[in-house]
Structure formats: structure tokens, C-alpha cells
Amino acid sequence: SQLTPQFLSTAQEQRIKANASNSGPVQSGPSKLAVESDELMAVLQKRVTELQKQNLALESQVRSAEENKKRLEQALKEKVELQVLTQQQRMEIDEYKYRSAKKEKELQQKASSDKAKATASLESEKLHLE
16 A cells, blocks of 8 residues: 555655665565565475486486496406406317327327338348248
8 A cells, every 4th residue: 555655754764665676566574575485485396396307317327327337347257257268268279289299299100110110020021031
């Protein structure tokens, strides 16, 4: 309601003018605070909702990163196991080649020795027959 200055004291008039210049239309204290409080609560609730959405997205990213880390650790473990197995297989192959070469050399020496014995035996029989 509009009051004419003749019914107001100087201090009251100054307060009304100060309120009018600071915050638009003059409202009584409690209802103005209630409106500002409601507006502030709405803004805060909106911000809380935004932050909750961001938090959910971040939690999802963290879970995904943790799953990726577990997969990478498992892949690394399998890679190391394969490297160890591959090294063992190479060693086994090298051992097999070594044993094969040794056996082949032994067989060649035996064949050569057998051939020499057979040749000597034949020469001996030949001489005996003559």
C-alpha cells in the first residue's frame, strides 16, 4: 500500500526509499525472505541435481577404468606366461636339436665303425680263402 509522506516519520520514509532503491518493490520482511529463500532453494536443488548427475557419470567412468585396468593386468599376466612358455619351448627345441645332432653323430660313427669292421672282416676272409 502507498502511504503519503505526511503520515510517516523521517526514519520510516528513509527505510522505505532505501528498500525501494535496493530491491525493487517494497515487500514486508518475512514474505520477501520467504520468496528469496524459495528461489535460492530452487537454484540449489537444481545445482544439487546437476552435481548428482555428474557424480553418477564420474562413478561410471571410474568403474569402467577399473574394469579396463583389470583386463590390462590380466592381459599382461597372460603375455608374461606366454613369454615364459615360449622360452621354455625354445629351450626344449634347442635341447632336442642338440640330442638329435649328438645321436646322429653317434650313429654315423657306429656306421663308420661297422663298415670298417665289415671291410676288415671281408679282407680277412678273402685272405683266408686265398
